[in-house]
Amino acid sequence: MAGYLSSLSFLDLAGRLPASVAQGLFWGIMALGVYITFRILDIADLTVDGTFATGGAVSAVLIMKGVNPWLTVLVALLAGLLAGAVTGWLHTLFGIPAILAGILTQYALYSINLAIMDFKANTAISSLTPGLVISGLNVNQSILVCGLIVIALVALMYWFFGTELGSSLRATGCNPEMSKAQGININRMKVLGLAISNGLVAVAGALSSQYSGFADVNAGRGSIVIGLAAVIIGEVLGEAILGKKLNFAGHLLFVVVGAIIYYVVYTLVLWLKMNPNMMKLFTAIIVALFLAVPYLRSRAKNSFAKAGKNARKGA
Template sequence: MNYFATLNPVAFTNALPGNIAQGLIWGIMALGVYITFRLLDFADLTVDGSFATGGAVTVMMTINGYNIWVSLLCACIAGLLAGLCTGLLHTKLGIPPILAGILTQIALYSINLNIMQRHANQALSADKYNLVLSSRNLTHAIIVGVIFSIVIIAVLYWYFGTEQGSAIRATGCNPAMSKAQGINIDNMKLIGLALSNAIVALSGGLLSQYSGFSDVNMGRGGIVIGLAAVIIGEVLGDALLGKHMNFMGKLIFVIFGGIVYYIVIGIVLWLQMPSDDLKLFTAIIVAIFLAVPYLKGKSKASFKKAGKRSAAALNAKEGK
């Protein structure tokens, strides 16, 4: 009883806006992960590094007097270059996707340290700089997060409906057939990886403003959070919309996946679970949502088999 008495619902309610704001930012990052893992079918691990690169570039350029929007644009360009690096390692040097991403990620650690002038972290005060969003004003942060999400989803929906965007999707779906149709699959991979990591770096820039600092390790484990958001979004979308889920719906539910993930993490912390075990809880959450589609499909298959057996038995009985 003493444990439940320490759980304050007001504390959870107060933390909810912050969870939503962070969920929106990481949901934008998950959109980048969705492009590589779902559309391009490319296991890209660059994102842990490019996320931190976006934060580092945004903070350092803002500190040095550049406009915050220019800083975010440069963060996107830095992420784009990181994605191109991974793509070139894979397409031109024949390095497997996972290893190419790891190599770029390792290189970005040193690059990020150099960007931040050999400091592991750099502060960005909301008092000194005119930031796009900050954790000091959660309502404004949520509104900004929603606006960025809507704009990015709209642009992605339009782009992947164009000839080039469709070629990227075709490359991920069936590379051999795409090549036979005259699509340069290497170029499509380069474009997809560049676009993905540009979005990831943008979300890193937004998080550095929200948090008030950039850290060389801020992207560590980001790929797990991104995948968690994608998977949670897919499971929720399938449960709510089923066969009516279109491409726009998938993109929207990726954002919802990020929000749900951070709300679940908020619940875990509210239940006073050890914060050191957050990675463990993350793995459990991802495993549960990964298992849901499989178990759902397995149960449907077992019901179908049972139905066929029952129908066969009934027909045999009638035949007698």
């Protein structure tokens, strides 16, 4: 035990934390996309596992063809918008349940992503490529750039969801029947929400490929779980800190904070020399615990539950 503790270096941990923050920021963009479907539309969309890889593949291939890296992020956004719209159309036009529509699109995207990368499992991006948006070789600059992108996206989302169109989208997720009665085209809103969500996920995938220096066809596997972890951790933390003062903009910011915390925990697990292959198990446990917190808190505040508990104590 003493030998194990002596092998841990706090300087090594401190050196790893900036990279964790950088990764948490661009995965936070992905989590913002998950937030739109999971919280606003109340849809479990599994398309994101495919669109994350799509964004990375599009960005990597275009960069290697000499396209400006910033422009490749915009093209990745368009590709994500289209993929999300396909899921929406499968759900609204053909009556396929949303979760199955997402699985179908994700399944199809695997082949599409391979085709984008000329049927190669991965595509490398030269670290010497000029003008990369972010790069793992310059972590501090990546944190700054990603931080500015996150702030811009949160501000844009806060503005959009305050408009008539954005409010209609939020109303659709809150109460579809009442929204329909008010004249809102809920099918159109679902397609729009799924498109925006996957557009953000594809942007995160494009930034991830530039940061890591390669795009991989399996890069998005498990993305939905990481996104959910970020959303749940951020919400619980935000409500614990701000309580009823937590507004919509706060929710969005804390989603990104949740992604950063997730990657800090991931780094801590690696620093403690635990088996990284067990990280999916740790993630599942963390998500399950945080998902249970709101339910357990509501039960604790429930007067009937308290009365029953007091009655049992009296007996």
